[in-house]
Amino acid sequence: MARLATIRDVAARAGVSIATVSRVLNGDVPANPVTAAKVRAAAAELEFRPNRLGRGLKIARTRVLGVLIPSLSNPVFADSVGGIQAAARRAGYSVLIAATGYDAEREDAEIESLLSHRVEGLVVTVADADRSAALAKLDRSGTPYELVYNLPEATCRPAVAVDNIAAARVVVSAMIALGHRRIGMIAGRFLASDRSRQRHAGFMAALNEAGLPPGPVIEVAFDDLRLGGGFGSALTGSGRPTALFCSNDLLALAVMGALHDLGLRIPDDVSVAGFDGIGFGSLLRPSLATVVQPARAMGEAAFERLLARLDGAPPAPPLTLPFTLRHGGSLGPAPSPQP
């Protein structure tokens, strides 16, 4: 670190004690106006920036927030982080951000690192909240946190999310209402993603309600959106699904490309819907039908809840925010006759 001015430098230049410098600059207690002026002048001349390490160590507050997300390249996370940052800035907090690539080991390591930096609280999105060792450790640490997107089922943890099951059910019901009878799902690995499991549950619920059997359910890895191999055979030929529900928008975009390559037209041959509501989906042609999560607002809400906790409020129950169904050209009536 470059050698920056310390409070001692300012005190010397102003001809006062460091205690006085601290008091003047923090502006809490009254000070002699001429002393204050001298201090301020010295601080300005030296471009004094109080060292937050010193302050943090003393007052045991860092005004730093930790953010843990799978990846910044998914706009749904970039947007929630944008909300967190905006709210944090308003409250005078800085934000330490770590990306995990959906890797449990990295989740753990980054939580350790964040805690070591003594973040006052964390906003966290993990791959699978119910079986996360990192989260269990976080619980033991006593540092307050809020989950975003994850809504654990087996444990009661503070979270801001949408009702994934209900939302998935709404999309799939919309498909059924459009005459689709063979509906498949492309999903992130259930073992690795609580959201993928929950959205699958909603998918099943809608089908059960309508008395329909599920179409093919294909699990894919997060980091492999190339969708090669067995993908094509399940989606072509007679008896193929006429609609595909994808567990997130990034997956849906990849699926649309793959279907195009298979020579299938969207939505004439096959309809597609996603989940998340990333902005780019509505720029596509056909535009992507999807569930819109209020990503930015979720980030803001998570930060506000955290702030309340830091101010002494008791943990709040999970906050479920409303989702909306965004209609799009990718979702149309079932082809007739059925393929």
Next chain:
Amino acid sequence: MARLATIRDVAARAGVSIATVSRVLNGDVPANPVTAAKVRAAAAELEFRPNRLGRGLKIARTRVLGVLIPSLSNPVFADSVGGIQAAARRAGYSVLIAATGYDAEREDAEIESLLSHRVEGLVVTVADADRSAALAKLDRSGTPYELVYNLPEATCRPAVAVDNIAAARVVVSAMIALGHRRIGMIAGRFLASDRSRQRHAGFMAALNEAGLPPGPVIEVAFDDLRLGGGFGSALTGSGRPTALFCSNDLLALAVMGALHDLGLRIPDDVSVAGFDGIGFGSLLRPSLATVVQPARAMGEAAFERLLARLDGAPPAPPLTLPFTLRHGGSLGPAPSPQP
């Protein structure tokens, strides 16, 4: 902050001094194996996480990097940050990230905050490097930094970027080669963006080279991608441009939507090209022709350069990385006859 275990707690439990705890845990000097085992056991039982504030204050190194970007919602920035994070993680650095919304005041305030946190270095993208007060202040602070995307012309500052002028020239030359004679530009405000200015210079260079007069040049604000009003009149009617170069991809996507609303077909009536190479551009139909910047690699390179500086290397000259032209359906031959 929750009350976490301190080195004193560990020392007490292991029955040794805090100096020994420090030595064992930092594993630098040899220690008695049985003492070491006791210390490690105590640390594990207490889930001891060394307080980085204490360590940082003492050794005057925080292992924290500051990142300043306009916004995380533009994938070109999210991607470069992804590269920074990956490289930082490998080197054991954490990352404090601040977004500025292209606002000079916020740039200044966030730089102050980052410096206060004693980041060891910064990776910075500002709206306009040549007239940034924040950057001037950064220079005075002595804290090393690397610019990304900005390539100042009036000042010599460490930077990782592509040659914006050359790249813009290549795109516009490609338009000319396709028979376009009336080529317009939609650009972020020149007064607010060095990149917009540089790309405009490349646009002009290509036209001059071909002996063509420029078509309409429309400046728009970063935060207003709605493109209302006078936008339509300049782009319709006889004598309208047959190709539009947009100063970045986000703008190009907005322009494509607006052209669609004006009833113009892309590329039959009008061609469009962007700048940045965000992944979503190639998912659009027609796909977006654009200049691809190696965003992630730029972020990684910036971090590596910073690390070299922190290890004592002298400042390196600006690094210009190669760009590529991505062909796309949005750029086609000029219509004949000319409108």
Next chain:
DNA sequence: CTGAAAGCGCTTACAG
């Protein structure tokens, strides 16, 4: 209103 002093949690010469 101001200063001297203690102490936050670490690391690291300096002794032993």
Next chain:
DNA sequence: CTGAAAGCGCTTACAG
């Protein structure tokens, strides 16, 4: 190999 002590840059009772 280990410990006592100093000190990094702050804030804040405690005196005066």
